[in-house]
Amino acid sequence: LQYDYTANFTDREALMARYAADHKAGTHDRILASASRQFRAGGIADVGIAGIMADAGLTNGAFYAHFASKNDLVKEAVVTTLTAQRESMAEEISRDDLATLIRDYLSDHHRDTPEDGCPSAAMLSEIGRASSELKVAYRDSLDPTLALIESRLGGDSTTKHARATAMFSLLVGSMQLARATADATESGAVLEAGIAGAMSLAG
């Protein structure tokens, strides 16, 4: 739908004042939050628009007033979630050390609440099959996180970039394997193995 804002009104601000200035942005954010949680809990392919909109307190028809397509929603959800998590991680990593971050990442709690967790652990194999557009958006959003890890590493500085990348891969792979391990004891052992491995890469 196209609206000609200049046809009968000269003051766009006055027009928009019919709704609170941030009303639509708020709805947009609610949809994004529902989508982000559901995609992390259920994957991209198995989660639908109608369920996301219902979770946001809306009906499916309203979706396309906020996003151009499901693909756009996925991209925006991945980017905003990665960005938000990097920002909260930047705070945590300045308070505590890298070891705490590793233990938080490979915790039982993170394993058992994927809807609040790392998008990479939840969806990385799906992202690898997605469009170049999504892959580029994903990597661009991830890179500052890798840089943050790198900045906290000890040991040989010439290998820090590679060790940060490998550590992140190890965290993601360990969490995925722990989630794919039904036996609680074995799953815990996967997390412990990941923690020890990540520590040894930290230098």
Next chain:
Amino acid sequence: LQYDYTANFTDREALMARYAADHKAGTHDRILASASRQFRAGGIADVGIAGIMADAGLTNGAFYAHFASKNDLVKEAVVTTLTAQRESMAEEISRDDLATLIRDYLSDHHRDTPEDGCPSAAMLSEIGRASSELKVAYRDSLDPTLALIESRLGGDSTTKHARATAMFSLLVGSMQLARATADATESGAVLEAGIAGAMSLAG
């Protein structure tokens, strides 16, 4: 459909001889091979029965004479692929060393041909959301592979099990991240970082 083999025939062997004894088993294996390749290339949720059957040279209706459901097909495909790959890996690892295996796993070729590659790299985040039945079948099939890696590790023997688990997680995570990285140079750097990290865990 129920067939009463005893109603008019006393010799079941003679009855089955109408088709070559291994005819149906051969078809079963062809479906399985198509499914395995397509699931690794496209994921579980996005790959359908009709496409798999067409790739096997059949129509969709024949599927349920060979498998009870799509879930059963997924389970059988994952188990047989993991088993076959472990067997070929056991040969390779007795000829060469673990370093060769790591480099083969994190190669450009493996990254670019997921349909022939590791099911864990292709589908682990999906398996983590699947039924307990699939998870148990997956882990039971994977464990001998982890034991094989463990048997080839150097260093402290008390940490071998954990290091083998962490190395596998690192290989899987690195491959997924490399596939999710559109830029060829960066993707290659992810593989190199994974190789260096896996080598350091090898002891």
Next chain:
DNA sequence: TGTACATCAGTGAACGCGCGTTCACTGATGTAC
């Protein structure tokens, strides 16, 4: 002041489509007698 009209976030039914699954049927092959 009143009434005709515009805006627009959201509704909810409908669209075409592909999914997993079912089932009546076919055709090649055999047995019964």
Next chain:
DNA sequence: TGTACATCAGTGAACGCGCGTTCACTGATGTAC
């Protein structure tokens, strides 16, 4: 020897269903004059 019948791997159309997406419409809110 002939013909009636059984087996069964595979066919292909159909089933109900949920998907992503579209669109005519509503209702609250405002402006025009």
